[in-house]
Amino acid sequence: MPQKSEELAYRLRQQEILAGFGLFALQAMDLDVLLQEASRISANGLGSELSKVLEFRPEQDKLFVRAGIGWRPGVVGQALVGADLGSAAGYAFRTGESVLSSHLGAAAAEGEDRFRASQIMVEHGVRRAINVPIRGREWPFGVLEVDSPQESKFTQADVAFMEGAANILGVAIERIRIEAAVQESEASFRTLANSIPQLAWMADASGSIYWYNQRLFDYTGATFEEIKGWGWRSLHHPDHVERVVERIRRSFESGEPWEDTFPILGKDGSYRWFLSRALPIRDADGKILRWFGTNTDITEQREAEERQHLITQEVSHRVKNSLALVASLLGLQSRSTASAEAKQALEDAYARVQTIAQIHDRLWRQYDAxxxxxxxxxxxxxxxxxxxxxxxxxxxxxxxxxxxxxxxxxxxxxxxxxxxxxxxxxxxxxxxxxxxxxxxxxxxxxxxxxxxxxxxxxxxxxxxxxxxxxxxxxxxxxxxxxxxxxxxxxxxxxxxxxxxxxxxxxx
Missing domain, CATH: 3.30.565.10 (Histidine kinase-like ATPase, C-terminal domain)
Structure with a gap:
């Protein structure tokens, strides 16, 4: 057992190791690198030759040696150990309690009789161990373990050091998993956004665009640097850009969904018409995080509608002229007849035809018929x-x-x-x-x-x-x-x- 001054220096060194590991864990992006570093600092902090990180594999109901220090080839990345209550690691994982074991592998009279020693530990002559659970906020990951073939005992202070390392590790694992899930979701979204026929974009809460899908670059021929932020205004027709900017700014400020129709310049120098929409994406508290928008090419649709409208107007004009001709003939007939009764009937018919002509003209002047x-x-x-x-x-x-x-x-x-x-x-x-x-x-x-x-x-x-x-x-x-x-x-x-x-x- 080290003397008091040595003990103090030993504990201070453990604190320094934890502080360094905390900074490393905060920046780590690769899970395997993080787990290997946890194994290294655990062994270093307890002055041991052996340590490992055990990950629970539910499909096998075993603990997998995911990372480790000092083990023979074929252990790290391959070996499985028991996750039941009969093993120290399994007990720590199942109960959430740290386990300090001494005299492993000794004679029954003086040895550790609570837990069995795994074949791996027997092969490496392990006599003492500390197993602490690695937990996230909602799930258990596995166990952080330090082993030693030396007979001297680990202490509760050593357990506290290991628990500190395991807590840092649990938080870091959760962060890496969340970030990986976000990146995977983002990659899936970008793949989907690049596969849709529309031009698509995302803007921050203020309306500054920070992402476009590939179709928009293919259509416009512009680079991201040219149209990021509010640079997209250069792609809009000068007769429409002020109106478009005013309306979209109003939506960004109010948080209301946006919709507009306007022409966008293509790389061939021509303009095509697009129906454009944007929706706010909010967090759980209703705060706008970003905007997602699309531009759908409706040029052919507009042209078809215009052609149909022109045809409708032409048909309406001809029908109106035909009805006017019929009304004129009825008017002439009423003026030339001598019978008062026939004259009245013709005048009534004339008025009704005139009404039909007026109704027809009024209705078919509408765009929507x-x-x-x-x-x-x-x-x-x-x-x-x-x-x-x-x-x-x-x-x-x-x-x-x-x-x-x-x-x-x-x-x-x-x-x-x-x-x-x-x-x-x-x-x-x-x-x-x-x-x-x-x-x-x-x-x-x-x-x-x-x-x-x-x-x-x-x-x-x-x-x-x-x-x-x-x-x-x-x-x-x-x-x-x-x-x-x-x-x-x-x-x-x-x-x-x-x-x-x-x-x-x-x-």
């Missing part, structure tokens, strides 16, 4: 109807609701028929009057109400039985086509009121 905001559409139609009867006042109010184009056309015809009838018959004494149109939706039902303040409906009026009137038949047939209900009755205090209700179908 599949659906329409019914409120805006009916409001425009009411303004057109107002222009044909300036002596009357047509008052429209409504809620925005999207419907299919076909249903909008039918509702427009229905509205036209009821309103024009009100203009004709509600105020027979002249001077005009008010017609109110209200559009609302609720509980999946659309409600269109048309009311006037005129003389009201004839006594006993029943819309479904007005077979003599073309207008009434048109209203009933159109309502049936829409699966709508039309109620006709008195308005309060005077006048007539028509209420059309129908289910709102998703578009």
């Amino acid at each position: 599949q659906s329409v905001d019914l409120c805006s559409f009916l409001n425009d139609l009411c303004r057109k109807l107002q222009e044909t009867a300036l002596e009357h006042r047509l008052d429209f109010h409504g809620q925005s609701v999207m419907v299919s184009t076909d249903r909008a056309i039918s509702l427009g015809l229905l509205l036209n028929e009821i309103v024009t009838n009100a203009f004709k018959y509600a105020y027979p004494e002249g001077g005009g009057g008010t017609v109110l149109v209200r559009l609302s939706d609720g509980s999946g039902q659309l409600r269109l109400e048309i009311a006037d303040k005129g003389i009201g409906l004839p006594a006993g009026f029943d819309l479904s039985k007005q077979r003599q009137s073309l207008g009434s038949r048109l209203i009933v047939n159109t309502a049936r086509q829409l699966q709508a209900q039309v109620e006709a009755g008195a308005n309060q205090p005077t006048g007539a009121r028509f209420v059309v209700t129908m289910p709102i179908k998703p578009v």
